[in-house]
Amino acid sequence: MNSLPQIANHGLSPGCACAYDRRTFFKQALTLGIGGVLGAVPIGAGLTVLSSPLRQKSGRGEAVFISTLDNLPADGTPRKFPVVAVWIDAWNRFEGPIGAVYLRRIDRSVHALNVVCPHTGCFVDYAADRDSYFCPCHHSSFGLDGAIRDPRSPAPRGLDELVVEIRGQNQVWVKFQNFRCGVPQKIVV
Amino acid sequence: MKSLLAWIDQRTGYRAVARAALYENVPGGARWRYVWGSTLTFTFFIQVVTGLFLWLAYSPSSQTAWESVYFIQYQMTGGWLLRGLHHYTAQAMNVLLVLHLVQITIDGAYKAPRELNFWFGQALLMLVLALSLTGYLLPWDQKGFWATKVATNIMGITPLIGPQLQKIVLGGAEYGHHTLTRFFALHAGVLPVTVVLLIVAHVYLFRRHGLTAKVPRRGPDCAFWPDQVLRDVVACLAVLAAVFFLILRPRLTGGELGVELGAPADPSEPYAAARPEWYFLFLYQFLKWFPGGTEVLGAIVIPGLVMALIAAMPLIGRWKLGHRFNLSFLGVLFAGIGTLTILAIAGDRHQPDYQVAVVSARRQAARSRLLADVMGIPPAGAVTLLRNDPLTEGPRLFARHCAACHRYDGADGLGQPCREKQCASDLKGFASRAWLAGLLDPATVASPKYFGATALREGEMVDYARTTVAAFTPGQRTQLQQVIATISAEAKLNSQRDLDTHDAALIEEGRQMLADKMLRCTECHQFRKPDQSAMAPDLTGYGSREWLISFISNPEHGRFYGKGNDHMPRFGEDKVLSAQAIALIADWLRGDCEPEMPQATLQAKK
Numbered sequence: 176m177n178s179l180p181q182i183a184n185h186g187l188s189p190g191c192a193c194a195y196d197r198r199t200f201f202k203q204a205l206t207l208g209i210g211g212v213l214g215a216v217p218i219g220a221g222l223t224v225l226s227s228p229l230r231q232k233s234g235r236g237e238a239v240f241i242s243t244l245d246n247l248p249a250d251g252t253p254r255k256f257p258v259v260a261v262w263i264d265a266w267n268r269f270e271g272p273i274g275a276v277y278l279r280r281i282d283r284s285v286h287a288l289n290v291v292c293p294h295t296g297c298f299v300d301y302a303a304d305r306d307s308y309f310c311p312c313h314h315s316s317f318g319l320d321g322a323i324r325d326p327r328s329p330a331p332r333g334l335d336e337l338v339v340e341i342r343g344q345n346q347v348w349v350k351f352q353n354f355r356c357g358v359p360q361k362i363v364v
Numbered sequence: 365m366k367s368l369l370a371w372i373d374q375r376t377g378y379r380a381v382a383r384a385a386l387y388e389n390v391p392g393g394a395r396w397r398y399v400w401g402s403t404l405t406f407t408f409f410i411q412v413v414t415g416l417f418l419w420l421a422y423s424p425s426s427q428t429a430w431e432s433v434y435f436i437q438y439q440m441t442g443g444w445l446l447r448g449l450h451h452y453t454a455q456a457m458n459v460l461l462v463l464h465l466v467q468i469t470i471d472g473a474y475k476a477p478r479e480l481n482f483w484f485g486q487a488l489l490m491l492v493l494a495l496s497l498t499g500y501l502l503p504w505d506q507k508g509f510w511a512t513k514v515a516t517n518i519m520g521i522t523p524l525i526g527p528q529l530q531k532i533v534l535g536g537a538e539y540g541h542h543t544l545t546r547f548f549a550l551h552a553g554v555l556p557v558t559v560v561l562l563i564v565a566h567v568y569l570f571r572r573h574g575l576t577a578k579v580p581r582r583g584p585d586c587a588f589w590p591d592q593v594l595r596d597v598v599a600c601l602a603v604l605a606a607v608f609f610l611i612l613r614p615r616l617t618g619g620e621l622g623v624e625l626g627a628p629a630d631p632s633e634p635y636a637a638a639r640p641e642w643y644f645l646f647l648y649q650f651l652k653w654f655p656g657g658t659e660v661l662g663a664i665v666i667p668g669l670v671m672a673l674i675a676a677m678p679l680i681g682r683w684k685l686g687h688r689f690n691l692s693f694l695g696v697l698f699a700g701i702g703t704l705t706i707l708a709i710a711g712d713r714h715q716p717d718y719q720v721a722v723v724s725a726r727r728q729a730a731r732s733r734l735l736a737d738v739m740g741i742p743p744a745g746a747v748t749l750l751r752n753d754p755l756t757e758g759p760r761l762f763a764r765h766c767a768a769c770h771r772y773d774g775a776d777g778l779g780q781p782c783r784e785k786q787c788a789s790d791l792k793g794f795a796s797r798a799w800l801a802g803l804l805d806p807a808t809v810a811s812p813k814y815f816g817a818t819a820l821r822e823g824e825m826v827d828y829a830r831t832t833v834a835a836f837t838p839g840q841r842t843q844l845q846q847v848i849a850t851i852s853a854e855a856k857l858n859s860q861r862d863l864d865t866h867d868a869a870l871i872e873e874g875r876q877m878l879a880d881k882m883l884r885c886t887e888c889h890q891f892r893k894p895d896q897s898a899m900a901p902d903l904t905g906y907g908s909r910e911w912l913i914s915f916i917s918n919p920e921h922g923r924f925y926g927k928g929n930d931h932m933p934r935f936g937e938d939k940v941l942s943a944q945a946i947a948l949i950a951d952w953l954r955g956d957c958e959p960e961m962p963q964a965t966l967q968a969k970k
Binding site for chain 2: 222
């Protein structure tokens with residue numbers, strides 16, 4: 176509102192009969208006020224719609240069937256599996272791959288890691304010769320347990336471990352979730 | 365702050381520009397009649413802002429356009445408001461354009477030296493109409509699809525270039541992905557950019573020639589700011605209030621807020637309620653009067669001549685009586701447009717077919733929304749939800765394939781009377797207790813609802829009901845009720861689930877009665893035990909999904925009518941209908957139509 180008196184001073188245009196007074200100030204304030212409403216309505220409606228993703232809940236991470244124990248090498252070598260589940264993409268709902276996990280068998284239990292590198296979100300690869308996970312984007316490396324192996328790795332934390340459930344005799348179910356990249360804490364997206 | 369503004373002013377000279385803009389002289393002082401240009405600029409501003417935000421969520425392809433608009437409208441916070449603002453402001457723009465044209469004509473603002481600016485204005489009018497037309501298609505619902513199809517077919521009859529023009533605009537011979545990408549690029553790119561350029565030129569020329577003051581002048585001259593600006597913003601606020609009223613109006617009648625979204629476009633499902641947006645209704649009505657072969661006159665030649673005459677107004681205005689001529693011409697033109705619009709609306713109001721089509725369109729729209737809400741939309745698009753929906757597709761298939769003989773509640777399944785003579789039963793409530801009770805009632809068994817219209821009207825079932833049942837003792841009548849409940853339970857109808865559970869013991873007894881050949885049913889029918897001598901339809905699983913599908917597929921099967929089949933086609937066996945279509949009919953007849961429509965919404969829509 177700093178500019179109001181300024182405009183008002185200029186308001187004394189040659190042909191105008193009205194001098195700057197309270198009445199003119201009121202007119203100007205009213206005009207600017209209504210003008211503000213006129214601009215705010217469409218912009219406000221637009222911003223409300225634009226920001227509606229912020230009001231969506233994050234994924235609950237339901238358990239997904241991945242494979243059976245027989246498909247995992249008994250020696251503990253990790254193996255990559257796609258995670259196929261109901262995928263909701265805005266208006267679409269369909270069954271399809273929603274991510275991938277590395278599963279590693281340790282006796283009768285299974286260790287699961289999300290394949291997403293917690294640095295910038297590339298998929299890591301298992302390098303059999305080095306017995307570690309390696310990110311092709313910025314060269315982070317992780318041990319089989321998911322912990323950072325090379326201290327020079329740019330990743331802020333180790334690979335994200337996922338909760339595994341063995342159902343029945345040998346069904347491997349994983350509670351699949353993605354986590355925020357670039358931060359040391361594990362925060363569900 | 366002051367020094368910063370001074371710094372910017374030194375480098376841009378914005379103060380001089382602002383001063384020139386704000387202190388434009390208004391000869392004779394500010395007046396309400398000068399607000400129309402500003403309200404148009406304001407509505408265009410709303411359209412640009414809301415349009416850009418809609419663009420952030422809209423996806424132009426035939427499998428995602430309706431879907432993304434559905435998502436904006438029903439899933440994104442405030443989406444209904446954003447879309448409502450865009451939709452109704454577009455309509456407001458058309459009205460304001462007419463008011464602006466009338467005002468500048470009355471005030472003589474089109475005359476020399478303002479001819480060029482008048483033509484820019486006329487070009488803007490046509491561009492806004494083009495924006496309306498292209499925008500109408502973008503939601504890709506039945507209404508927009510079929511209405512726009514008419515418009516592009518009219519384009520196709522343009523002399524010489526019509527067919528080529530049509531193909532280029534549609535991106536092919538038929539409507540599809542490229543129709544949407546083209547309409548969208550026109551609507552959100554080409555047309556608005558042209559409009560902006562023309563508005564700049566229009567306002568520049570307006571400022572150059574100055575405002576055409578209404579004579580006699582009321583008072584001393586005044587600056588544009590703040591007196592005229594205040595009147596302008598108040599007028600804009602009134603426009604915005606009117607738009608809000610239109611968005612919120614459905615609440616008054618218990619409907620949904622915002623703009624309606626029809627069922628997704630389906631090129632295989634004609635839409636009898638197709639009409640252009642109300643401001644094009646006059647053209648629609650006008651076209652009705654041109655017999656085949658002369659449409660080009662009504663759609664292109666005459667509107668073209670009218671546009672040419674409007675363009676000639678500044679030249680005609682030089683003539684002594686020119687101004688009066690122009691005023692009368694516009695008066696006659698708008699009176700004509702108004703009359704045609706009223707005729708179009710009145711015509712539809714008195715046409716029962718159209719009213720039926722509108723009700724059915726609303727039901728389809730509500731159904732599409734419910735299916736999308738509950739089931740999510742498959743990647744193939746929302747139209748597949750409807751095509752696989754028994755409640756939508758069942759009655760259509762019934763009307764097309766069954767209603768030549770059968771009836772559904774006396775009609776063709778879609779609620780329309782049938783032309784053909786009924787020659788088979790009425791299947792509403794098929795296999796329910798009430799339906800079976802009517803079948804076994806001596807008074808109704810030979811009515812058209814059951815066997816009355818068929819070759820079996822003097823058959824054994826009619827005879828049984830009329831002689832045997834008619835002579836039943838009260839005890840036997842109670843047994844008959846029990847047997848009816850038993851046979852009806854075979855259908856496992858959703859609507860009778862509670863009833864069947866409640867009467868489980870009675871039904872079990874009824875089965876025993878049938879097995880013991882009481883009431884003589886199993887003399888002709890087979891029930892739960894193979895019986896080679898059975899010659900009437902199997903009562904095992906009677907009316908169940910499997911039973912109905914098998915029956916429709918092949919009524920001549922030994923399990924049903926065998927050689928005694930009247931003349932029902934073997935729909936599955938002879939590949940008249942696909943297995944999916946037969947299942948949709950069966951599910952619909954049985955009332956298996958998940959998800960169920962809430963009764964309240966249906967009634968409110970009516």
